[in-house]
Amino acid sequence: MVSLLELTLQLSRASDMVSPELNNHQRQVAYIAYNLGEELNFDKKKLNEVSVAGILHDVGGLSMQERISVLKFEAINPHKHARIGWLLLKDYREFAEIARIIKFHHVDWDYGAGLRYEGEVVMQESHLIHLADRIATLISHEDKIINQVDRIIKKIKSTSGRKFNPEYVQAFEQLKDKEFFWYDLESISSGRNFYKKIKFKDQNLDIDELIGITKLFARVIDFRSNFTAVHSEGVSAVAKRLAQHQGCDELTCKKIQAAGYVHDIGKLTVSKEILEKPAALTKAEFSIMKEHTYHTYVLLCQVKGLEEINEYASMHHERLDGSGYPFKLKREELSLGARIMAVADIFTALSENRPYRKGMKKEEVVEILERMAADNKIDAEVVKTLINNYHDVTEIRIKSQKKARIRYNDFAKLLV
Ligand SMILES: [Fe+2]
Ligand SMILES: [Fe+2]
Ligand SMILES: [Fe+2]
Structure with a gap:
Protein backbone atom coordinates (compact mmCIF):
# COMPACT_ATOMS: atom_id res chain seq x y z
CA MET A 1 0.00 0.00 0.00
CA VAL A 2 1.29 3.41 -0.99
CA SER A 3 0.12 6.75 0.39
CA LEU A 4 -1.42 9.12 -2.15
CA LEU A 5 -0.20 12.10 -0.15
CA GLU A 6 3.40 10.91 0.03
CA LEU A 7 3.41 10.34 -3.69
CA THR A 8 1.84 13.73 -4.41
CA LEU A 9 4.47 15.42 -2.28
CA GLN A 10 7.19 13.99 -4.48
CA LEU A 11 5.56 15.41 -7.59
CA SER A 12 5.56 18.78 -5.85
CA ARG A 13 9.18 18.47 -4.77
CA ALA A 14 10.27 17.48 -8.25
CA SER A 15 8.59 20.45 -9.88
CA ASP A 16 10.09 22.87 -7.36
CA MET A 17 13.57 21.50 -8.01
CA VAL A 18 13.65 23.04 -11.46
CA SER A 19 15.24 26.14 -9.91
CA PRO A 20 16.82 26.82 -6.51
CA GLU A 21 15.01 30.15 -6.59
CA LEU A 22 11.74 28.35 -6.01
CA ASN A 23 13.03 27.17 -2.66
CA ASN A 24 10.26 24.66 -1.92
CA HIS A 25 7.69 27.28 -2.83
CA GLN A 26 4.76 24.90 -3.15
CA ARG A 27 5.40 23.23 0.18
CA GLN A 28 5.72 26.64 1.82
CA VAL A 29 2.40 27.69 0.36
CA ALA A 30 0.79 24.46 1.55
CA TYR A 31 2.07 25.08 5.05
CA ILE A 32 0.91 28.70 5.13
CA ALA A 33 -2.50 27.76 3.75
CA TYR A 34 -2.90 24.99 6.30
CA ASN A 35 -2.14 27.33 9.20
CA LEU A 36 -4.35 30.11 7.88
CA GLY A 37 -7.10 27.54 7.50
CA GLU A 38 -6.65 26.52 11.11
CA GLU A 39 -6.92 30.14 12.26
CA LEU A 40 -10.13 30.39 10.26
CA ASN A 41 -11.52 27.20 11.78
CA PHE A 42 -11.77 25.41 8.45
CA ASP A 43 -13.06 21.89 8.90
CA LYS A 44 -10.69 18.96 8.46
CA LYS A 45 -11.75 18.22 4.90
CA LYS A 46 -11.19 21.81 3.77
CA LEU A 47 -7.84 21.94 5.58
CA ASN A 48 -6.68 18.82 3.81
CA GLU A 49 -7.81 20.12 0.46
CA VAL A 50 -6.14 23.52 0.75
CA SER A 51 -2.94 21.76 1.80
CA VAL A 52 -2.91 19.45 -1.20
CA ALA A 53 -3.90 22.32 -3.49
CA GLY A 54 -0.95 24.25 -2.05
CA ILE A 55 1.40 21.37 -2.68
CA LEU A 56 0.45 21.28 -6.35
CA HIS A 57 -0.74 24.81 -7.07
CA ASP A 58 2.00 25.77 -9.54
CA VAL A 59 2.38 22.41 -11.24
CA GLY A 60 1.01 24.00 -14.43
CA GLY A 61 4.00 26.36 -14.68
CA LEU A 62 5.60 24.41 -17.48
CA SER A 63 8.74 26.43 -18.01
CA MET A 64 11.26 27.59 -15.46
CA GLN A 65 10.87 31.18 -16.64
CA GLU A 66 7.16 31.02 -15.99
CA ARG A 67 7.64 29.53 -12.53
CA ILE A 68 10.07 32.27 -11.58
CA SER A 69 8.07 35.10 -13.12
CA VAL A 70 5.03 34.43 -10.91
CA LEU A 71 7.19 34.79 -7.82
CA LYS A 72 6.91 38.56 -8.30
CA PHE A 73 4.29 39.96 -5.94
CA GLU A 74 2.43 41.71 -8.75
CA ALA A 75 2.77 38.94 -11.30
CA ILE A 76 1.93 39.62 -14.92
CA ASN A 77 -0.51 37.21 -16.57
CA PRO A 78 -0.51 34.69 -13.72
CA HIS A 79 -3.69 32.85 -14.72
CA LYS A 80 -2.19 30.74 -17.47
CA HIS A 81 -0.25 28.34 -15.27
CA ALA A 82 -3.19 28.11 -12.89
CA ARG A 83 -5.42 27.04 -15.75
CA ILE A 84 -2.85 24.53 -17.02
CA GLY A 85 -2.56 23.07 -13.53
CA TRP A 86 -6.31 22.61 -13.50
CA LEU A 87 -6.21 21.00 -16.95
CA LEU A 88 -3.51 18.54 -15.90
CA LEU A 89 -5.21 17.44 -12.72
CA LYS A 90 -8.95 17.72 -13.27
CA ASP A 91 -9.63 14.33 -14.82
CA TYR A 92 -8.14 12.36 -11.98
CA ARG A 93 -11.07 11.77 -9.64
CA GLU A 94 -9.17 12.25 -6.39
CA PHE A 95 -7.86 15.62 -7.57
CA ALA A 96 -11.05 17.05 -9.08
CA GLU A 97 -11.68 19.49 -6.18
CA ILE A 98 -8.00 20.33 -5.88
CA ALA A 99 -7.92 21.21 -9.58
CA ARG A 100 -10.83 23.64 -9.14
CA ILE A 101 -9.04 25.36 -6.28
CA ILE A 102 -5.87 25.65 -8.35
CA LYS A 103 -7.62 27.02 -11.41
CA PHE A 104 -8.33 30.37 -9.76
CA HIS A 105 -5.52 30.72 -7.27
CA HIS A 106 -4.43 34.07 -8.70
CA VAL A 107 -7.83 35.78 -8.77
CA ASP A 108 -7.82 38.98 -6.72
CA TRP A 109 -10.47 39.45 -4.06
CA ASP A 110 -11.46 42.75 -5.67
CA TYR A 111 -13.62 43.74 -2.71
CA GLY A 112 -15.73 40.63 -3.07
CA ALA A 113 -16.14 40.69 -6.84
CA GLY A 114 -13.44 38.02 -7.00
CA LEU A 115 -15.91 35.38 -5.90
CA ARG A 116 -16.57 35.03 -9.61
CA TYR A 117 -14.10 35.05 -12.45
CA GLU A 118 -14.92 34.88 -16.14
CA GLY A 119 -18.42 33.70 -15.33
CA GLU A 120 -17.32 30.92 -12.99
CA VAL A 121 -17.51 30.58 -9.23
CA VAL A 122 -14.19 31.03 -7.43
CA MET A 123 -13.94 28.91 -4.32
CA GLN A 124 -12.98 30.45 -0.97
CA GLU A 125 -10.12 27.96 -0.92
CA SER A 126 -8.67 29.55 -4.06
CA HIS A 127 -8.57 32.89 -2.28
CA LEU A 128 -6.84 31.29 0.66
CA ILE A 129 -4.18 29.79 -1.61
CA HIS A 130 -3.85 33.19 -3.27
CA LEU A 131 -3.01 34.84 0.04
CA ALA A 132 -0.71 32.01 1.14
CA ASP A 133 1.05 32.14 -2.21
CA ARG A 134 1.67 35.88 -2.07
CA ILE A 135 2.95 35.63 1.51
CA ALA A 136 5.41 33.00 0.32
CA THR A 137 6.60 35.17 -2.56
CA LEU A 138 7.39 38.00 -0.15
CA ILE A 139 9.92 35.83 1.69
CA SER A 140 13.47 36.75 0.77
CA HIS A 141 16.23 34.13 0.96
CA GLU A 142 18.71 36.80 2.02
CA ASP A 143 17.71 36.93 5.67
CA LYS A 144 16.08 34.88 8.43
CA ILE A 145 12.36 34.75 7.77
CA ILE A 146 11.52 35.88 11.29
CA ASN A 147 13.29 39.19 10.60
CA GLN A 148 11.01 39.81 7.64
CA VAL A 149 7.67 39.54 9.40
CA ASP A 150 7.00 43.28 9.72
CA ARG A 151 7.74 43.95 6.08
CA ILE A 152 5.59 41.04 4.92
CA ILE A 153 2.59 41.90 7.06
CA LYS A 154 2.77 45.55 6.00
CA LYS A 155 2.70 44.64 2.34
CA ILE A 156 -0.14 42.17 2.75
CA LYS A 157 -2.22 44.63 4.76
CA SER A 158 -1.69 47.38 2.22
CA THR A 159 -3.37 45.24 -0.43
CA SER A 160 -6.08 43.73 1.78
CA GLY A 161 -9.50 44.01 0.17
CA ARG A 162 -8.09 44.70 -3.26
CA LYS A 163 -6.07 41.50 -3.57
CA PHE A 164 -7.09 39.46 -0.55
CA ASN A 165 -10.16 38.63 1.48
CA PRO A 166 -9.79 40.92 4.56
CA GLU A 167 -11.02 38.13 6.81
CA TYR A 168 -8.10 36.00 5.69
CA VAL A 169 -5.68 38.87 6.16
CA GLN A 170 -6.95 39.16 9.73
CA ALA A 171 -6.25 35.47 10.27
CA PHE A 172 -2.74 36.10 9.01
CA GLU A 173 -2.32 38.90 11.55
CA GLN A 174 -3.10 36.46 14.34
CA LEU A 175 -0.82 33.85 12.89
CA LYS A 176 2.14 36.17 12.49
CA ASP A 177 2.82 36.34 16.23
CA LYS A 178 3.40 32.61 16.48
CA GLU A 179 7.12 32.13 16.15
CA PHE A 180 6.87 28.43 15.32
CA PHE A 181 5.04 29.32 12.12
CA TRP A 182 8.01 31.23 10.74
CA TYR A 183 10.55 28.73 12.06
CA ASP A 184 8.64 25.91 10.38
CA LEU A 185 8.59 27.84 7.12
CA GLU A 186 12.32 28.40 7.36
CA SER A 187 12.97 24.67 7.74
CA ILE A 188 10.22 23.43 5.48
CA SER A 189 12.34 20.73 3.86
CA SER A 190 14.04 19.40 6.97
CA GLY A 191 11.91 20.48 9.92
CA ARG A 192 8.81 19.10 11.59
CA ASN A 193 6.73 17.05 9.28
CA PHE A 194 3.40 18.85 9.19
CA TYR A 195 2.17 16.55 6.44
CA LYS A 196 1.51 13.95 9.09
CA LYS A 197 -1.47 16.08 10.06
CA ILE A 198 -2.96 15.92 6.59
CA LYS A 199 -5.23 13.02 5.83
CA PHE A 200 -5.86 13.34 2.15
CA LYS A 201 -8.73 11.05 1.24
CA ASP A 202 -7.31 8.73 3.91
CA GLN A 203 -6.05 6.99 0.92
CA ASN A 204 -3.70 4.11 0.63
CA LEU A 205 -3.37 2.97 -2.93
FE1 LIG B 1 15.40 8.78 -18.94
FE1 LIG C 1 0.77 30.37 -8.99
FE1 LIG D 1 2.89 29.91 -6.29
Whole structure:
Protein backbone atom coordinates (compact mmCIF):
# COMPACT_ATOMS: atom_id res chain seq x y z
CA MET A 1 0.00 0.00 0.00
CA VAL A 2 1.29 3.41 -0.99
CA SER A 3 0.12 6.75 0.39
CA LEU A 4 -1.42 9.12 -2.15
CA LEU A 5 -0.20 12.10 -0.15
CA GLU A 6 3.40 10.91 0.03
CA LEU A 7 3.41 10.34 -3.69
CA THR A 8 1.84 13.73 -4.41
CA LEU A 9 4.47 15.42 -2.28
CA GLN A 10 7.19 13.99 -4.48
CA LEU A 11 5.56 15.41 -7.59
CA SER A 12 5.56 18.78 -5.85
CA ARG A 13 9.18 18.47 -4.77
CA ALA A 14 10.27 17.48 -8.25
CA SER A 15 8.59 20.45 -9.88
CA ASP A 16 10.09 22.87 -7.36
CA MET A 17 13.57 21.50 -8.01
CA VAL A 18 13.65 23.04 -11.46
CA SER A 19 15.24 26.14 -9.91
CA PRO A 20 16.82 26.82 -6.51
CA GLU A 21 15.01 30.15 -6.59
CA LEU A 22 11.74 28.35 -6.01
CA ASN A 23 13.03 27.17 -2.66
CA ASN A 24 10.26 24.66 -1.92
CA HIS A 25 7.69 27.28 -2.83
CA GLN A 26 4.76 24.90 -3.15
CA ARG A 27 5.40 23.23 0.18
CA GLN A 28 5.72 26.64 1.82
CA VAL A 29 2.40 27.69 0.36
CA ALA A 30 0.79 24.46 1.55
CA TYR A 31 2.07 25.08 5.05
CA ILE A 32 0.91 28.70 5.13
CA ALA A 33 -2.50 27.76 3.75
CA TYR A 34 -2.90 24.99 6.30
CA ASN A 35 -2.14 27.33 9.20
CA LEU A 36 -4.35 30.11 7.88
CA GLY A 37 -7.10 27.54 7.50
CA GLU A 38 -6.65 26.52 11.11
CA GLU A 39 -6.92 30.14 12.26
CA LEU A 40 -10.13 30.39 10.26
CA ASN A 41 -11.52 27.20 11.78
CA PHE A 42 -11.77 25.41 8.45
CA ASP A 43 -13.06 21.89 8.90
CA LYS A 44 -10.69 18.96 8.46
CA LYS A 45 -11.75 18.22 4.90
CA LYS A 46 -11.19 21.81 3.77
CA LEU A 47 -7.84 21.94 5.58
CA ASN A 48 -6.68 18.82 3.81
CA GLU A 49 -7.81 20.12 0.46
CA VAL A 50 -6.14 23.52 0.75
CA SER A 51 -2.94 21.76 1.80
CA VAL A 52 -2.91 19.45 -1.20
CA ALA A 53 -3.90 22.32 -3.49
CA GLY A 54 -0.95 24.25 -2.05
CA ILE A 55 1.40 21.37 -2.68
CA LEU A 56 0.45 21.28 -6.35
CA HIS A 57 -0.74 24.81 -7.07
CA ASP A 58 2.00 25.77 -9.54
CA VAL A 59 2.38 22.41 -11.24
CA GLY A 60 1.01 24.00 -14.43
CA GLY A 61 4.00 26.36 -14.68
CA LEU A 62 5.60 24.41 -17.48
CA SER A 63 8.74 26.43 -18.01
CA MET A 64 11.26 27.59 -15.46
CA GLN A 65 10.87 31.18 -16.64
CA GLU A 66 7.16 31.02 -15.99
CA ARG A 67 7.64 29.53 -12.53
CA ILE A 68 10.07 32.27 -11.58
CA SER A 69 8.07 35.10 -13.12
CA VAL A 70 5.03 34.43 -10.91
CA LEU A 71 7.19 34.79 -7.82
CA LYS A 72 6.91 38.56 -8.30
CA PHE A 73 4.29 39.96 -5.94
CA GLU A 74 2.43 41.71 -8.75
CA ALA A 75 2.77 38.94 -11.30
CA ILE A 76 1.93 39.62 -14.92
CA ASN A 77 -0.51 37.21 -16.57
CA PRO A 78 -0.51 34.69 -13.72
CA HIS A 79 -3.69 32.85 -14.72
CA LYS A 80 -2.19 30.74 -17.47
CA HIS A 81 -0.25 28.34 -15.27
CA ALA A 82 -3.19 28.11 -12.89
CA ARG A 83 -5.42 27.04 -15.75
CA ILE A 84 -2.85 24.53 -17.02
CA GLY A 85 -2.56 23.07 -13.53
CA TRP A 86 -6.31 22.61 -13.50
CA LEU A 87 -6.21 21.00 -16.95
CA LEU A 88 -3.51 18.54 -15.90
CA LEU A 89 -5.21 17.44 -12.72
CA LYS A 90 -8.95 17.72 -13.27
CA ASP A 91 -9.63 14.33 -14.82
CA TYR A 92 -8.14 12.36 -11.98
CA ARG A 93 -11.07 11.77 -9.64
CA GLU A 94 -9.17 12.25 -6.39
CA PHE A 95 -7.86 15.62 -7.57
CA ALA A 96 -11.05 17.05 -9.08
CA GLU A 97 -11.68 19.49 -6.18
CA ILE A 98 -8.00 20.33 -5.88
CA ALA A 99 -7.92 21.21 -9.58
CA ARG A 100 -10.83 23.64 -9.14
CA ILE A 101 -9.04 25.36 -6.28
CA ILE A 102 -5.87 25.65 -8.35
CA LYS A 103 -7.62 27.02 -11.41
CA PHE A 104 -8.33 30.37 -9.76
CA HIS A 105 -5.52 30.72 -7.27
CA HIS A 106 -4.43 34.07 -8.70
CA VAL A 107 -7.83 35.78 -8.77
CA ASP A 108 -7.82 38.98 -6.72
CA TRP A 109 -10.47 39.45 -4.06
CA ASP A 110 -11.46 42.75 -5.67
CA TYR A 111 -13.62 43.74 -2.71
CA GLY A 112 -15.73 40.63 -3.07
CA ALA A 113 -16.14 40.69 -6.84
CA GLY A 114 -13.44 38.02 -7.00
CA LEU A 115 -15.91 35.38 -5.90
CA ARG A 116 -16.57 35.03 -9.61
CA TYR A 117 -14.10 35.05 -12.45
CA GLU A 118 -14.92 34.88 -16.14
CA GLY A 119 -18.42 33.70 -15.33
CA GLU A 120 -17.32 30.92 -12.99
CA VAL A 121 -17.51 30.58 -9.23
CA VAL A 122 -14.19 31.03 -7.43
CA MET A 123 -13.94 28.91 -4.32
CA GLN A 124 -12.98 30.45 -0.97
CA GLU A 125 -10.12 27.96 -0.92
CA SER A 126 -8.67 29.55 -4.06
CA HIS A 127 -8.57 32.89 -2.28
CA LEU A 128 -6.84 31.29 0.66
CA ILE A 129 -4.18 29.79 -1.61
CA HIS A 130 -3.85 33.19 -3.27
CA LEU A 131 -3.01 34.84 0.04
CA ALA A 132 -0.71 32.01 1.14
CA ASP A 133 1.05 32.14 -2.21
CA ARG A 134 1.67 35.88 -2.07
CA ILE A 135 2.95 35.63 1.51
CA ALA A 136 5.41 33.00 0.32
CA THR A 137 6.60 35.17 -2.56
CA LEU A 138 7.39 38.00 -0.15
CA ILE A 139 9.92 35.83 1.69
CA SER A 140 13.47 36.75 0.77
CA HIS A 141 16.23 34.13 0.96
CA GLU A 142 18.71 36.80 2.02
CA ASP A 143 17.71 36.93 5.67
CA LYS A 144 16.08 34.88 8.43
CA ILE A 145 12.36 34.75 7.77
CA ILE A 146 11.52 35.88 11.29
CA ASN A 147 13.29 39.19 10.60
CA GLN A 148 11.01 39.81 7.64
CA VAL A 149 7.67 39.54 9.40
CA ASP A 150 7.00 43.28 9.72
CA ARG A 151 7.74 43.95 6.08
CA ILE A 152 5.59 41.04 4.92
CA ILE A 153 2.59 41.90 7.06
CA LYS A 154 2.77 45.55 6.00
CA LYS A 155 2.70 44.64 2.34
CA ILE A 156 -0.14 42.17 2.75
CA LYS A 157 -2.22 44.63 4.76
CA SER A 158 -1.69 47.38 2.22
CA THR A 159 -3.37 45.24 -0.43
CA SER A 160 -6.08 43.73 1.78
CA GLY A 161 -9.50 44.01 0.17
CA ARG A 162 -8.09 44.70 -3.26
CA LYS A 163 -6.07 41.50 -3.57
CA PHE A 164 -7.09 39.46 -0.55
CA ASN A 165 -10.16 38.63 1.48
CA PRO A 166 -9.79 40.92 4.56
CA GLU A 167 -11.02 38.13 6.81
CA TYR A 168 -8.10 36.00 5.69
CA VAL A 169 -5.68 38.87 6.16
CA GLN A 170 -6.95 39.16 9.73
CA ALA A 171 -6.25 35.47 10.27
CA PHE A 172 -2.74 36.10 9.01
CA GLU A 173 -2.32 38.90 11.55
CA GLN A 174 -3.10 36.46 14.34
CA LEU A 175 -0.82 33.85 12.89
CA LYS A 176 2.14 36.17 12.49
CA ASP A 177 2.82 36.34 16.23
CA LYS A 178 3.40 32.61 16.48
CA GLU A 179 7.12 32.13 16.15
CA PHE A 180 6.87 28.43 15.32
CA PHE A 181 5.04 29.32 12.12
CA TRP A 182 8.01 31.23 10.74
CA TYR A 183 10.55 28.73 12.06
CA ASP A 184 8.64 25.91 10.38
CA LEU A 185 8.59 27.84 7.12
CA GLU A 186 12.32 28.40 7.36
CA SER A 187 12.97 24.67 7.74
CA ILE A 188 10.22 23.43 5.48
CA SER A 189 12.34 20.73 3.86
CA SER A 190 14.04 19.40 6.97
CA GLY A 191 11.91 20.48 9.92
CA ARG A 192 8.81 19.10 11.59
CA ASN A 193 6.73 17.05 9.28
CA PHE A 194 3.40 18.85 9.19
CA TYR A 195 2.17 16.55 6.44
CA LYS A 196 1.51 13.95 9.09
CA LYS A 197 -1.47 16.08 10.06
CA ILE A 198 -2.96 15.92 6.59
CA LYS A 199 -5.23 13.02 5.83
CA PHE A 200 -5.86 13.34 2.15
CA LYS A 201 -8.73 11.05 1.24
CA ASP A 202 -7.31 8.73 3.91
CA GLN A 203 -6.05 6.99 0.92
CA ASN A 204 -3.70 4.11 0.63
CA LEU A 205 -3.37 2.97 -2.93
CA ASP A 206 -3.47 -0.61 -4.11
CA ILE A 207 -1.61 -1.51 -7.28
CA ASP A 208 -4.46 -0.65 -9.66
CA GLU A 209 -5.02 2.73 -8.02
CA LEU A 210 -1.29 3.27 -8.14
CA ILE A 211 -1.35 2.68 -11.87
CA GLY A 212 -4.10 5.33 -12.14
CA ILE A 213 -2.13 8.00 -10.32
CA THR A 214 1.22 7.21 -11.92
CA LYS A 215 -0.51 7.51 -15.29
CA LEU A 216 -1.58 11.01 -14.27
CA PHE A 217 1.99 11.73 -13.21
CA ALA A 218 3.16 10.63 -16.65
CA ARG A 219 0.97 13.33 -18.11
CA VAL A 220 2.39 15.99 -15.81
CA ILE A 221 5.92 14.82 -16.67
CA ASP A 222 5.43 14.47 -20.44
CA PHE A 223 3.04 17.29 -21.30
CA ARG A 224 5.57 19.96 -20.43
CA SER A 225 6.90 19.62 -23.92
CA ASN A 226 5.63 18.54 -27.29
CA PHE A 227 8.95 16.68 -27.62
CA THR A 228 8.25 14.33 -24.74
CA ALA A 229 4.44 14.44 -24.86
CA VAL A 230 3.83 10.71 -25.21
CA HIS A 231 7.15 9.18 -24.18
CA SER A 232 6.32 7.74 -20.74
CA GLU A 233 3.05 6.24 -21.99
CA GLY A 234 5.04 4.40 -24.64
CA VAL A 235 7.75 3.22 -22.27
CA SER A 236 5.19 2.02 -19.75
CA ALA A 237 3.19 0.03 -22.31
CA VAL A 238 6.28 -1.47 -23.92
CA ALA A 239 7.90 -2.40 -20.61
CA LYS A 240 4.74 -4.07 -19.37
CA ARG A 241 4.37 -6.04 -22.59
CA LEU A 242 8.01 -7.14 -22.53
CA ALA A 243 7.58 -8.26 -18.92
CA GLN A 244 4.56 -10.33 -19.97
CA HIS A 245 6.53 -11.94 -22.80
CA GLN A 246 9.37 -12.62 -20.35
CA GLY A 247 6.90 -14.54 -18.20
CA CYS A 248 6.77 -12.17 -15.20
CA ASP A 249 3.79 -12.63 -12.87
CA GLU A 250 0.85 -10.25 -13.12
CA LEU A 251 1.75 -8.11 -10.10
CA THR A 252 5.31 -7.61 -11.34
CA CYS A 253 4.00 -6.64 -14.77
CA LYS A 254 1.76 -4.03 -13.18
CA LYS A 255 4.61 -2.68 -11.09
CA ILE A 256 6.71 -2.40 -14.22
CA GLN A 257 3.85 -0.56 -15.92
CA ALA A 258 3.65 1.95 -13.04
CA ALA A 259 7.45 2.29 -13.06
CA GLY A 260 7.32 3.14 -16.76
CA TYR A 261 4.90 5.99 -16.07
CA VAL A 262 7.24 7.60 -13.54
CA HIS A 263 10.67 6.61 -14.85
CA ASP A 264 11.33 10.19 -15.95
CA ILE A 265 9.78 11.98 -12.96
CA GLY A 266 13.29 13.33 -12.29
CA LYS A 267 13.00 15.21 -15.59
CA LEU A 268 10.68 17.65 -13.86
CA THR A 269 13.88 19.08 -12.40
CA VAL A 270 15.15 19.81 -15.91
CA SER A 271 13.87 23.09 -17.32
CA LYS A 272 11.70 23.14 -20.41
CA GLU A 273 14.29 25.48 -21.87
CA ILE A 274 16.82 22.61 -21.80
CA LEU A 275 14.31 19.92 -22.78
CA GLU A 276 13.45 21.83 -25.93
CA LYS A 277 16.75 23.43 -26.78
CA PRO A 278 17.02 23.35 -30.55
CA ALA A 279 20.83 23.22 -30.54
CA ALA A 280 23.25 20.77 -28.92
CA LEU A 281 23.34 20.97 -25.13
CA THR A 282 26.32 22.55 -23.45
CA LYS A 283 28.31 20.44 -21.04
CA ALA A 284 26.56 22.03 -18.07
CA GLU A 285 23.12 21.51 -19.58
CA PHE A 286 23.88 17.91 -20.41
CA SER A 287 24.95 17.22 -16.87
CA ILE A 288 21.62 18.62 -15.61
CA MET A 289 19.82 16.33 -18.02
CA LYS A 290 21.89 13.35 -16.98
CA GLU A 291 20.97 13.84 -13.34
CA HIS A 292 17.31 13.03 -13.95
CA THR A 293 17.44 9.34 -13.06
CA TYR A 294 19.24 10.17 -9.84
CA HIS A 295 16.36 12.48 -8.93
CA THR A 296 13.82 9.86 -9.92
CA TYR A 297 15.53 7.53 -7.48
CA VAL A 298 15.76 9.99 -4.60
CA LEU A 299 12.17 11.19 -5.03
CA LEU A 300 10.67 7.72 -5.18
CA CYS A 301 12.82 6.64 -2.23
CA GLN A 302 10.71 8.92 -0.03
CA VAL A 303 7.58 6.89 -0.65
CA LYS A 304 7.03 3.81 1.47
CA GLY A 305 5.98 0.75 -0.48
CA LEU A 306 7.48 1.94 -3.74
CA GLU A 307 10.86 0.23 -3.35
CA GLU A 308 10.47 -2.30 -6.14
CA ILE A 309 8.89 0.18 -8.53
CA ASN A 310 11.73 2.60 -7.84
CA GLU A 311 14.23 -0.13 -8.64
CA TYR A 312 12.55 -0.68 -12.03
CA ALA A 313 12.10 3.02 -12.76
CA SER A 314 15.39 4.62 -11.81
CA MET A 315 17.94 2.30 -13.37
CA HIS A 316 16.95 2.81 -16.99
CA HIS A 317 20.23 4.48 -17.89
CA GLU A 318 22.43 1.89 -16.16
CA ARG A 319 24.26 -0.48 -18.52
CA LEU A 320 25.15 -4.14 -17.91
CA ASP A 321 28.90 -3.50 -18.17
CA GLY A 322 28.73 -0.76 -15.52
CA SER A 323 29.14 2.07 -18.01
CA GLY A 324 25.69 3.61 -17.44
CA TYR A 325 24.64 6.17 -14.86
CA PRO A 326 24.32 7.26 -12.12
CA PHE A 327 25.05 4.23 -9.93
CA LYS A 328 27.39 2.35 -12.28
CA LEU A 329 25.54 -0.89 -11.53
CA LYS A 330 26.41 -4.07 -13.38
CA ARG A 331 24.28 -6.84 -14.75
CA GLU A 332 24.13 -8.88 -11.52
CA GLU A 333 23.02 -5.79 -9.58
CA LEU A 334 20.16 -4.96 -11.93
CA SER A 335 16.75 -6.58 -11.55
CA LEU A 336 14.96 -8.00 -14.56
CA GLY A 337 12.47 -5.13 -14.32
CA ALA A 338 15.30 -2.60 -14.56
CA ARG A 339 16.82 -4.41 -17.53
CA ILE A 340 13.45 -4.46 -19.25
CA MET A 341 12.96 -0.73 -18.58
CA ALA A 342 16.30 0.11 -20.20
CA VAL A 343 15.34 -1.77 -23.36
CA ALA A 344 11.81 -0.29 -23.35
CA ASP A 345 13.22 3.22 -22.98
CA ILE A 346 15.68 2.88 -25.85
CA PHE A 347 13.21 1.07 -28.10
CA THR A 348 10.52 3.69 -27.48
CA ALA A 349 12.87 6.64 -27.93
CA LEU A 350 14.14 5.29 -31.25
CA SER A 351 10.75 4.26 -32.63
CA GLU A 352 8.50 7.14 -31.60
CA ASN A 353 7.86 10.12 -33.81
CA ARG A 354 9.08 13.43 -32.44
CA PRO A 355 8.05 16.85 -33.73
CA TYR A 356 11.45 17.25 -35.39
CA ARG A 357 11.95 13.76 -36.79
CA LYS A 358 10.20 10.54 -37.73
CA GLY A 359 10.70 7.40 -35.67
CA MET A 360 13.23 4.86 -36.97
CA LYS A 361 12.26 1.84 -39.04
CA LYS A 362 12.42 -1.68 -37.63
CA GLU A 363 15.71 -2.60 -39.31
CA GLU A 364 17.54 0.36 -37.85
CA VAL A 365 16.08 -0.13 -34.38
CA VAL A 366 16.91 -3.84 -34.36
CA GLU A 367 20.44 -3.14 -35.50
CA ILE A 368 21.04 -0.64 -32.70
CA LEU A 369 19.51 -2.87 -30.03
CA GLU A 370 21.47 -5.94 -31.19
CA ARG A 371 24.70 -4.02 -31.19
CA MET A 372 24.08 -2.72 -27.69
CA ALA A 373 23.28 -6.25 -26.52
CA ALA A 374 26.44 -7.60 -28.14
CA ASP A 375 28.44 -4.87 -26.42
CA ASN A 376 27.02 -5.97 -23.05
CA LYS A 377 25.14 -2.72 -22.58
CA ILE A 378 21.58 -4.08 -22.46
CA ASP A 379 20.08 -7.51 -21.79
CA ALA A 380 20.43 -9.77 -24.85
CA GLU A 381 17.58 -11.98 -23.74
CA VAL A 382 15.16 -9.07 -23.36
CA VAL A 383 16.28 -7.78 -26.77
CA LYS A 384 15.61 -11.23 -28.24
CA THR A 385 12.15 -11.27 -26.69
CA LEU A 386 11.47 -7.87 -28.20
CA ILE A 387 12.65 -8.87 -31.66
CA ASN A 388 10.63 -12.11 -31.55
CA ASN A 389 7.52 -10.11 -30.69
CA TYR A 390 8.36 -6.97 -32.60
CA HIS A 391 5.03 -6.54 -34.29
CA ASP A 392 3.02 -7.10 -31.12
CA VAL A 393 5.15 -4.77 -28.99
CA THR A 394 5.10 -2.10 -31.68
CA GLU A 395 1.33 -2.29 -31.93
CA ILE A 396 1.02 -1.84 -28.19
CA ARG A 397 3.39 1.12 -28.30
CA ILE A 398 1.57 2.83 -31.15
CA LYS A 399 -1.84 2.25 -29.59
CA SER A 400 -0.87 3.70 -26.22
CA GLN A 401 0.97 6.64 -27.74
CA LYS A 402 -1.85 7.42 -30.14
CA LYS A 403 -4.25 7.75 -27.23
CA ALA A 404 -1.78 9.90 -25.33
CA ARG A 405 -1.23 12.09 -28.40
CA ILE A 406 -4.95 12.76 -28.73
CA ARG A 407 -5.03 13.79 -25.08
CA TYR A 408 -1.97 15.97 -25.55
CA ASN A 409 -3.43 17.67 -28.62
CA ASP A 410 -6.62 18.46 -26.72
CA PHE A 411 -4.50 19.82 -23.90
CA ALA A 412 -2.28 21.88 -26.21
CA LYS A 413 -5.33 23.40 -27.92
CA LEU A 414 -6.48 24.80 -24.61
CA LEU A 415 -3.11 26.35 -23.85
CA VAL A 416 -3.48 29.19 -26.32
FE1 LIG B 1 0.77 30.37 -8.99
FE1 LIG C 1 2.89 29.91 -6.29
FE1 LIG D 1 15.40 8.78 -18.94
